[in-house]
Amino acid sequence: MTRDKKELKNIDTKELFEEYDKNKDMAIRTELIERHIYIAEILAKKYANRGIEYDDLFQVASLGLIMAIDRFDVSRGFEFSSYVTPTIVGEIKKYFRDKGWVIRVPRRIQEMSKKVNTAKTQLSQHLQKTPTIGDIADYLEVTEEEVIEAIEGSKVYAPSSLEITYDSQNDDKEVNIQELIGVLDEDYEKVELKDLIDRVMEKLNELEKKVIIERYFEKRTQISIANSLNISQMSVSRIEKKALEKFREEFEKDGIHDKK
Known part of the structure; x- marks a missing residue:
């Protein structure tokens, strides 16, 4: 018997997975997707700004979420979160590999990125504040556009930091x-x-x-x-x-x- 949406909202996640494993009810599947879609959002945002738009990554992450829901074996006793995160990350990385992006950054941008990072450190110590784009451009004797290009390019291959x-x-x-x-x-x-x-x-x-x-x-x-x-x-x-x-x-x- 198919449960209505309101009733599904009050059912424990583990129980929903057990029911879905038995009957593959699409209403249950939809409820499980809605409960965990934020994981796809977080991971898509984590890998955004690396050469692929967020919307594309969110689609890939959402497909990874659905795949994880369909493949998850609740009888093994693991938490779904232990399974879904690496599954989604795997799909995102696969998408990057298939697109051939992420590390294909022109050498001149890579070299400029290193100079910009060095300049940031030196200027921060000298100015006792975070340097502006203009400060860095003047220090390196390049245009502000070149500095911005280097900073944006570095995001393609530099991992995000949690040191916030x-x-x-x-x-x-x-x-x-x-x-x-x-x-x-x-x-x-x-x-x-x-x-x-x-x-x-x-x-x-x-x-x-x-x-x-x-x-x-x-x-x-x-x-x-x-x-x-x-x-x-x-x-x-x-x-x-x-x-x-x-x-x-x-x-x-x-x-x-x-x-x-």
Whole structure:
């Protein structure tokens, strides 16, 4: 018997997978996709700006999600998040390989990118602030367009960093997000850590989830997010802090920091 959509919303994810395994009900499949589509969104955004548009990557990630749902064997006792993330990442990497992109960056851009990175470091020390595009262009005696081209080109082959900080509301210091969630391995495939991240993301409300994704995956500023949501920067800061506290509580409860 096919369940209605409202009824499916109240059923545990594991139970839904068990039912889907038995009857392949498309309504259940749709519900499972809706519950986990945010994983496809996060991973597509993580690999965006590397030569392929986000919309294309989201389609690939969504197909990977559907593939994972259809292939997942709930009887093996693993969490779905342990299976879906590497499946989606695998499909995205395969898409990059098939397109032949990612590492095909002209040598002149690679060389300019190295010069830009060196200039950033030297100028930051000399100016005691983050250098502007103009500062770097003047230092290297090149045009601003060349600097921008090098920075954008570097995104194609340089991995995104998790070494992002946010301002603590309790004191004047900045807190690195890795201090809260630990260090991911190179392939983002440590099962225990992925399960925890997935579990916490499911506990966040839509606003908290949006702020976390935009702050730590899209690397947007609090002011930018506040403007897009039509709320104050202070509100964004409070939402971010509350969401990060949920990560901290869950990770400390599971003893992640003791295992690092």
